Amino acid sequence: MAGDGVKGFRRRSRPFYRVGMAIELNRPALKQARSLVRDGKIVRDERDAWSEAAPSTEQENRFIEKNGWTEYSHWHLGIDKSENPETKQAYSFPIGDFRTVHRSGVISAESRAGQYDHTEIRDELRKLLELIDAAED
Numbered sequence: 332m333a334g335d336g337v338k339g340f341r342r343r344s345r346p347f348y349r350v351g352m353a354i355e356l357n358r359p360a361l362k363q364a365r366s367l368v369r370d371g372k373i374v375r376d377e378r379d380a381w382s383e384a385a386p387s388t389e390q391e392n393r394f395i396e397k398n399g400w401t402e403y404s405h406w407h408l409g410i411d412k413s414e415n416p417e418t419k420q421a422y423s424f425p426i427g428d429f430r431t432v433h434r435s436g437v438i439s440a441e442s443r444a445g446q447y448d449h450t451e452i453r454d455e456l457r458k459l460l461e462l463i464d465a466a467e468d
Contacts, residue, residue: 353411353412353413354409354410354411354423354449354452355409355410355411355412355451356408356409356410356451356452356455357404357405357407357408357409357410357422359404359405360404360405360406360407360408360410360426361408361455361459363405363406364408364426364427364432364437364459365459365462367427367431367432368432368459368462368463368466369462369466371466372430372431372432373431373432373433373434373463373466374428374431374432374433374434374435375434375463376433376434376435377434377435378435378438378439379435380433380435381433381435381436381438381439384428384433384435384436385425385428385436386425386428386429390428390429391403391419394429398429400416400417403422404416404421404422406425406426406427406429407422407423407424407425407426408423408424408426408440408444408452408455408456409422409423409424409440409444409449409452410422410423411423424440424443424444424449424452424456425440426440426456426459432459432463434460434463434464437456437459437460437463438460440452440456441453441456441457441460444456
């Protein structure tokens with residue numbers, strides 16, 4: 332496909348969630364998210380802002396090219412270990428723009444995790460939202 336110069340950069344429709352997938356909580360991503368929130372690297376936007384704030388496919392591709400798949404994975408609280416870790420299909424429940432955690436991204440991910448019965452991820456996202464809401468400016 333055009334613009335897909337790196338393996339795994341194929342375009343996907345968003346959001347990418349499937350019922351019954353082998354999605355697990357991505358613990359390194361959760362650890363990074365908590366650290367960013369504690370450091371004040373958050374955007375306190377409203378629920379509906381995520382559709383505009385979420386990185387575009389092009390932004391994702393540039394981030395992966397510059398920083399690699401491991402860093403990309405740290406911005407997604409879901410990981411499907413049955414997928415190739417060097418493809419976007421392996422990652423779900425994005426929560427930030429590669430610089431900051433977005434409150435709207437956490438809310439959106441929490442909603443989707445609940446909708447698709449990923450209860451552990453949903454519960455951790457709820458705790459992350461509480462941490463964001465309790466954090467001082």
